[in-house]
Amino acid sequence: MSLIDYFAIHVVPKMYRGKGALHPSETGRLTEAVSCVREYDVNIFFIRKGETLIAIDSGYKNHPGLLKECAKIGVDPAKVSALFLTHADPDHAGGLDIHQENHFNNAVVYLGEIEENYLNNTYHRKKIGPFGLKNSVTIQKGYRVLQDGETVTIGDIKIQALLVPGHTLGHLCYLIDDTMLFTGDSIALNKDGGWCFFDIFNYDSKLNKESLVRLRERLDLSRIRYVFTSHNGYTDDVRKAFMHIDVIPDLKQKGYVFDETAPYDCFAVKG
Numbered sequence: 001m002s003l004i005d006y007f008a009i010h011v012v013p014k015m016y017r018g019k020g021a022l023h024p025s026e027t028g029r030l031t032e033a034v035s036c037v038r039e040y041d042v043n044i045f046f047i048r049k050g051e052t053l054i055a056i057d058s059g060y061k062n063h064p065g066l067l068k069e070c071a072k073i074g075v076d077p078a079k080v081s082a083l084f085l086t087h088a089d090p091d092h093a094g095g096l097d098i099h100q101e102n103h104f105n106n107a108v109v110y111l112g113e114i115e116e117n118y119l120n121n122t123y124h125r126k127k128i129g130p131f132g133l134k135n136s137v138t139i140q141k142g143y144r145v146l147q148d149g150e151t152v153t154i155g156d157i158k159i160q161a162l163l164v165p166g167h168t169l170g171h172l173c174y175l176i177d178d179t180m181l182f183t184g185d186s187i188a189l190n191k192d193g194g195w196c197f198f199d200i201f202n203y204d205s206k207l208n209k210e211s212l213v214r215l216r217e218r219l220d221l222s223r224i225r226y227v228f229t230s231h232n233g234y235t236d237d238v239r240k241a242f243m244h245i246d247v248i249p250d251l252k253q254k255g256y257v258f259d260e261t262a263p264y265d266c267f268a269v270k271g
Contacts, residue, residue: 002136004125005061005090012041013267019251021188021198023262025233027069031226034180037069041266042091042230046075047176052155055083056174056182057230058095058104061137066095066103077103082154084161085111086184086230087168088118089125093137102140110152112163113145115170123169126203146172164215166208167197173215179225181238186212189232190259193243198251205248212245232259 001009016022022041029035036043037059044066045056053075059066070077083104085093088111096102096109117123119139124132146152148163160175167185174182185201186208187194196212199205227241228234235241249258 003133004136008060008090009267013265015200016251017265018257020190020257020259020262021249021251022231022266023190023233023259024231024266027072029073030228030234031180034226034228035073035075037066037073037075039063039065039069039091043228044095045182045228046073046080047157047180049157049177050155052157053080054154054157054159055080055104055107056228057086057092057184058083060091061094061097062100063095070103078106080104080107082152082159083107083109084159084172084174084182085109085115086173086182087112087171088115088135088137088139089168089185090136092184092230093139096137096139098138098140109139109143110146110159110161111143112161112170112172113147114163114165115168115172116145117170118168125168162215162218164208164211166204166206166211167202169203175219175224178220178223180228181219181224181226182228182230183241184230186215187227187229187232187241187245188249188258189227189229189235189241191261193237194227194229194235194241195244196246196248199248200251209246209248212242216242216245 024043039059044059118135126133146161151160162173164186
């Protein structure tokens with residue numbers, strides 16, 4: 001097991017028990033078009049329009065609950081025609097790793113052109129002093145890379161890629177049909193609004209804050225109906241979702257709980 005995988009599965013749960021940092025949506029239908037599967041602390045999102053089914057991210061490597069949870073919402077991963085990765089971390093791209101069974105085997109995979117550097121190990125995911133940690137996910141060739149602002153259409157679904165570097169240097173958010181924004185790991189959400197994502201997970205938190213400001217400036221918030229985060233649920237209060245994006249929640253503060261409604265330990269729930 002790589003250091004990145006070990007950190008995600010064994011260290012994060014112990015560090016953040018009781019901190020309220022991680023509160024994904026439960027498996028189910030969220031809106032008329034959007035459903036999700038919960039894998040521990042993260043969501044895989046499915047968007048259906050007519051006969052077209054696409055997904056945002058693929059979840060963890062070898063998560064035992066994927067197919068069972070998909071069945072609950074009437075989704076067959078093999079029928080996903082396109083899968084859009086926000087970034088290449090193992091909790092988002094692990095479901096596509098070549099060392100496991102790929103249940104999204106019929107989907108065309110998209111990711112940011114800068115993010116591809118993590119798959120090629122040109123970039124280190126995190127640096128600790130002089131040491132660099134490499135990404136742990138390997139994806140089969142044939143994926144397609146997206147540039148910032150590029151738009152693709154799958155069936156009747158319009159998807160625009162928006163570069164929001166900081167959590168990773170090639171992290172993408174996706175604007176779907178101009179009305180639904182999927183923010184990946186750029187925004188942390190609680191009852192008080194949206195914040196810059198948690199510092200320990202970011203490659204560059206200062207850059208993440210700057211990127212979120214730019215993202216807000218380039219979006220027409222009046223047209224967006226929902227903002228979906230990967231680890232903190234979603235909201236229809238779009239302006240509130242950008243309210244605190246220049247602030248990083250201080251999870252090291254004694255007694256601080258980011259979201260009092262969050263599970264004590266997301267990883268204690270078996271998928």
